[in-house]
Amino acid sequence: MNRILFPGLAGLIALSLAGCPSNDEKEPLPLDQGSLSQAITSDVDAIAEGVANAFAFVGHTDLVMSSNKTCAPSVCDPSGVCTDGACTEEPVDTTQPARDAARWLKDHFFNDAHIDAARSTATAVVFCIKPSEVCNTDQKCLQTLESVPVCLKVQSFVANQFDLDVLVGNAQTLNPLSFHLQRDLVSVEYKLADIKTSYETFASAAGEPLPEGFPSKMLGSYSWTLSQTAAHVIQLQAAVTSDITVALYAPSDVHFSEVRVGATPDLWTVVVDGDAKKINTHVGAKALDVVVAAQNVFGKEAYTCPAPQPGMPSTCTDIPARNVSGQLLAHLDGFTFDFLFDAAASQETFTASGISLGDDTSRLQYANNGTTSDLVKVDLNASLGREFDLTVTKQGDDALITVSPGFDAVLDLDLRPLASQDPDIAGAGLRSITKVALSGTGASALVRDATDDLKIVSGTLELKASAMVGGEADIDLVAPAGMCVIDNSDNVTVDSHAHPFAKLAVGVCR
Numbered sequence: 001m002n003r004i005l006f007p008g009l010a011g012l013i014a015l016s017l018a019g020c021p022s023n024d025e026k027e028p029l030p031l032d033q034g035s036l037s038q039a040i041t042s043d044v045d046a047i048a049e050g051v052a053n054a055f056a057f058v059g060h061t062d063l064v065m066s067s068n069k070t071c072a073p074s075v076c077d078p079s080g081v082c083t084d085g086a087c088t089e090e091p092v093d094t095t096q097p098a099r100d101a102a103r104w105l106k107d108h109f110f111n112d113a114h115i116d117a118a119r120s121t122a123t124a125v126v127f128c129i130k131p132s133e134v135c136n137t138d139q140k141c142l143q144t145l146e147s148v149p150v151c152l153k154v155q156s157f158v159a160n161q162f163d164l165d166v167l168v169g170n171a172q173t174l175n176p177l178s179f180h181l182q183r184d185l186v187s188v189e190y191k192l193a194d195i196k197t198s199y200e201t202f203a204s205a206a207g208e209p210l211p212e213g214f215p216s217k218m219l220g221s222y223s224w225t226l227s228q229t230a231a232h233v234i235q236l237q238a239a240v241t242s243d244i245t246v247a248l249y250a251p252s253d254v255h256f257s258e259v260r261v262g263a264t265p266d267l268w269t270v271v272v273d274g275d276a277k278k279i280n281t282h283v284g285a286k287a288l289d290v291v292v293a294a295q296n297v298f299g300k301e302a303y304t305c306p307a308p309q310p311g312m313p314s315t316c317t318d319i320p321a322r323n324v325s326g327q328l329l330a331h332l333d334g335f336t337f338d339f340l341f342d343a344a345a346s347q348e349t350f351t352a353s354g355i356s357l358g359d360d361t362s363r364l365q366y367a368n369n370g371t372t373s374d375l376v377k378v379d380l381n382a383s384l385g386r387e388f389d390l391t392v393t394k395q396g397d398d399a400l401i402t403v404s405p406g407f408d409a410v411l412d413l414d415l416r417p418l419a420s421q422d423p424d425i426a427g428a429g430l431r432s433i434t435k436v437a438l439s440g441t442g443a444s445a446l447v448r449d450a451t452d453d454l455k456i457v458s459g460t461l462e463l464k465a466s467a468m469v470g471g472e473a474d475i476d477l478v479a480p481a482g483m484c485v486i487d488n489s490d491n492v493t494v495d496s497h498a499h500p501f502a503k504l505a506v507g508v509c510r
Contacts (some may be wrong), residue, residue, distance in 0.1 A: 003121070004273070004490050011384075013177040013428075019122070025155070025344055025356040026157040026158075027123075027496060028123035028124065028153075028155045028156060028157055029121050029123065029157065029158075029159065030123055031122070031123060031154070031156060032333065033112070033115060033120070034112075034155065036125055037112050037115075038168075039096060039112050039160075040106070040110045040162060040181065041102075041106045041110045041111075042143060042183075042222070042345075043162070043181050043182060043183045044046070044102045044105055044106070044181070044186075045102055046118060046184070046228075047102075047181075047183075047185075047186050048099050048101065048102035049099075050191070055395070058128065061409065063249075065093050070087065070088050071084070071085050071086070071088075071481070072086050072087070073085050074095070075396065076470075083476070092408070096246075097316050098244035106111055106133065107133075108130075108133060109127050109129070109152055109162055113130075114127045114128055114130060115127055116128045116151060116499075119151065119153075119172070121254035123155060123156075124153050124155050125153075125154045125194060126151050126152065126153050126167075127148045127150055127151060127152045127154065127450075128150065128151040128152075129145065129149070129151070131145035131146050140206055140207075141207075141334050142205045142207075142363065144202060144205045147169065147170075147201055147205045147443065148169055148170070148201055148205045149165045149168075149169070150167075150169060150233075151166075151167065151172065151483045152165070152166055152167070152168055153165045153172075155367050156422060158462045160183070161180070161181070161182040161206060162178055162181045162352060163178070163179070163181075163257075164178070164179035164180075164181060165177075165178050165179075166178070166179075168194075168198040168201060168212065169201055174192040174194045174198050174201065175191060175194055176190070176191055176195040177189070177190060177195075178191070178200045178457070182401055184225065184227055184228040184229075184264060185223075185225065185227040185228070185374070186226050186316070187223060187226070188223065188224055188225075188241065189221055189222070189223040189227040189241060190221060191221045191441065192219055192221060192222075192244065192246070194220055195436075196215060196218040197283070198300070199214075200302070200510070209287045210437065213248050213249060213250075213255075215246055215248055216247050216248060216249055216250055217245060217246065217258075218245075218246050218247075219244065219245045220240070220241075220242045220243050220244030220245060220263075221240075221241045221242045221244070221246065222238065222239065222241060222267075223238070223239050223241050224235040224237065224238050224242045225238075225239075225451055229271075230273075230275075230299045231271045231275075232273065232274030232275045233271065233272065233274065233275070233276075233339055234267065234271070234272050234423070234446070235270070235272075236270040236271075236272075237266075237268070237269045237270075238266075238267045238269075239264060239266065239267050240261055240262070240263050240264040240267055240286075241263065241265075242261055242263055242264050242334065244259070244261040245259070245260050245261070246258070246259045246365030247259075248327055248387075249293075251325050253293075254293055254295050254325075255289070255293045255295055255296055256293055257290075257291055257292045257293055257296060258291040259288075259290050259291075260288075260289045260290075260291070261286070261288055261289075262286045262287055263286075263486065264284065264285060266284040267283070267284060267285060268281065268283040268284065268285070269281070269282045270282075276344060277342070277343040277344040278340060278341065278342050278343070278344065278489065279339075279340070279341040280338070280339070280340050281337075281338065281339040281340075281341075282337075282338050282339075283335060283336055283337050283338075283339070284294045284336050285332075285335040285336065286403045287331070287332065287333055287334060287358070288331070288332040288335075289329075289330065289331050289332075290328075290329075290330040291327055291328070291329055291330075292327065292328045293327055293328075294324045294325065294326045294327060294328055294368070294418070294421070295323070295324045295325075295349050297324075297328060298322065298324045298421060298422045299323060299324035300416065305317075311506065318320060322421065322422070324418075324421045324422065325368055325369075325421070325499070326366055326367055326368030326369070327366075327368070328365070328366060328367075328369045328375070329363075329364070329365040329366075329367055330363070330364050330365075331362065331363050332357065332358065332362050332366075332467075333357060333358025333359060333360040333361075333362060334355060334356065334357065334358030334359070335357060335358070335467050336356045336387075337350045337352050337353065337354055337355040337356065338352065338354055339351070341350075341450070346413070348394045349392070349393045349394075349395075350390075350392040350393075350455070351389075351390070351391045351392075351489075352363075352389065352391075353389040353390075354387050354389070354482075355380075355387055355388055355390060355484045356380065356381075356387035357378065357386070357387055358386070359378045359386060360380040360489070361377050361378065361379050361382075362377070362379075363377055363378075364376035364377075364416060365383050366417050368417070371413075373417040374414060375414060375415055375418070375474040376411070376412070376413055376414075377409045377412040378399055378409070378410070378411055378412075378413075379409070379412075380408075380409050381406070381407065381408050381409075381424060382408070382410070383408065384405050384406055384408060384489075385405075387406055388403055388404065388405065388406065389403065389404045389405075390402070390403055395446070398446055398447060398448050399446070399447045400444060400445075400446050400457065401444060401445050401446070401447065402442065402443070403438055403443050403444070404442070404443070405441070406438060406440070406443055406459075407436070407437060407438040407439075408435070408436075408437045409435070409436045409437070410434070410435050410438070411431050411432075411433070411434040411435075413428075413429070413431065413432050413433070414430075414431050415429065415430050415431070415433070416431055416469075422467065423426065426470065426497040427468070427469075427472060427495070427496075427497025427498060427499075428465065428468050428472060428497060428498060428499035428500075428502075429497055430469055430470070430497075431467060431468060431469045432465055432466070432467060432468050432499055433464075433465070433467045433469045434464070434465050434499070434501070435463075435464040435465075436461075436462070436464065437461070437462040437464075438459055438460070438461050438462075438463075439459055439460055440457070440459025440460055440481075441458070442458050442459065443458060443459030443460075444456075444457040444458050444459065445457060445461060448509070450510045451486075451509075453485065453486050453487075453509055453510055454483040454484060454485040454486075455482075455483075455484045455509050456480060456481050456482065456483055456484070457481060457487075458481050459477065459481060460478060460480050460481070461478070461479040461485065462476075462477070462478050462479075463475070463476075463477040463478075463479075463501050463504065464476050464477070464501075465499045465501050465502075468499060470497070472498060472499065475499060475501045477501065477504060477505070477506050478508045482509075483506055483508070483509070484506070484507060484508065484509035484510070485506055486504070486506075486507050486509075486510065487503060487504065487507055487508075488505035489494060489503040491505075492505075
């Protein structure tokens with residue numbers, strides 16, 4: 001079904017990025033069909049080339065090249081001792097995807113062969129997907145797109161600017177996507193209700209059922225905008241243009257789940273400066289609320305694979321699904337930060353400022369039989385203005401992490417209300433209060449690649465765990481400057497339900 005629905009739309013979306021301006025008060029301008037395809041593809045090429053130029057430096061950064069290694073085979077001596085082969089890091093071409101997207105649009109939409117003369121007028125030109133180009137010899141795909149055509153209506157309300165509406169179906173009343181295009185800007189708005197109905201229309205035409213868990217409700221809209229502000233500088237913006245609600249299953253169904261996101265005009269912005277070799281990001285997400293059926297999380301089928309006896313194969317046993325009642329209610333008061341990646345500095349540096357989870361405690365609650373209990377509570381810098389700044393600097397293979405004015409995170413976990421429904425919840429996973437704090441002026445820590453130790457360079461790191469049930473002792477690790485937090489699992493015995501801090505220790509750096 002995915003191949004029938006999205007081979008055309010996915011390619012169109014590939015280059016589309018945020019919301020279209022309203023033209024309700026303007027009259028459409030006459031369009032010249034003979035030159036329209038060339039004008040649109042010229043704008044698409046300009047945007048694609050701008051994206052490619054801005055991102056060119058990214059493929060040469062240590063961060064990206066380190067994930068693109070070519071290594072020689074390992075060499076083993078007669079005794080069986082092996083030495084890893086040498087590795088070389090190669091740049092990654094980050095420019096081609098934008099050019100490929102532009103080519104797809106020109107091949108499958110923006111050329112004169114795709115103009116539907118019957119649907120076009122002097123002020124609106126309609127381009128339609130040709131099923132034979134998308135489906136090849138897939139008969140079901142061909143029949144579906146022939147009965148449910150996908151077209152793009154182009155209008156212009158300002159000279160050298162184009163508004164494009166994706167239209168689905170013979171009546172052309174479904175408009176899941178709307179674009180705005182000019183030489184230095186492309187945008188798209190996603191209309192969730194029409195996207196849902198379009199999918200249902202394709203499924204019906206193909207004679208296929210909707211997939212399990214297909215949304216029962218999709219409302220609201222969101223948008224992306226990509227603009228070129230200088231020769232090698234692009235800006236990408238995202239916004240929730242109207243309140244979003246997405247629900248799975250009916251409210252009466254045990255699997256009912258729902259996500260709600262409030263309208264957010266500045267959800268996030270990314271500026272890529274190819275000349276300065278910097279990426280600036282702003283995230284300004286507002287409150288997020290999620291309702292998930294507890295059955296979906298704790299009641300699914302699973303399996304267990306105990307460690308095999310020496311010389312015997314591993315065997316796994318299915319764990320049948322459990323019936324778990326109630327709902328999980330998650331609330332995130334917000335998520336905001338500003339982020340800078342500087343690849344031009346002598347050491348690649350990541351800087352994030354104003355990191356915050358909002359002005360209130362983030363919570364995960366369990367609602368069942370009229371009672372609501374807190375399962376998880378998270379507070380970030382509650383006594384430090386509820387935000388902090390973070391800098392990560394590469395030092396060879398190590399990473400230096402610096403925080404200001406400090407970092408103080410508290411995770412209050414209490415899954416006891418679920419214990420009767422899930423016997424796997426035990427130990428620290430059942431009840432614990434975990435605190436991670438890095439304090440002091442210019443507090444910083446070094447993540448050491450060779451040993452995985454965490455060295456405290458300045459300030460003091462505290463790792464605490466308390467209020468645990470089942471007899472597990474409280475944990476209170478304090479690492480001053482010059483000391484390391486190390487993995488001590490070779491020297492202690494902990495069971496599978498122990499707190500993760502139980503295998504850590506403070507000691508001399510290795």
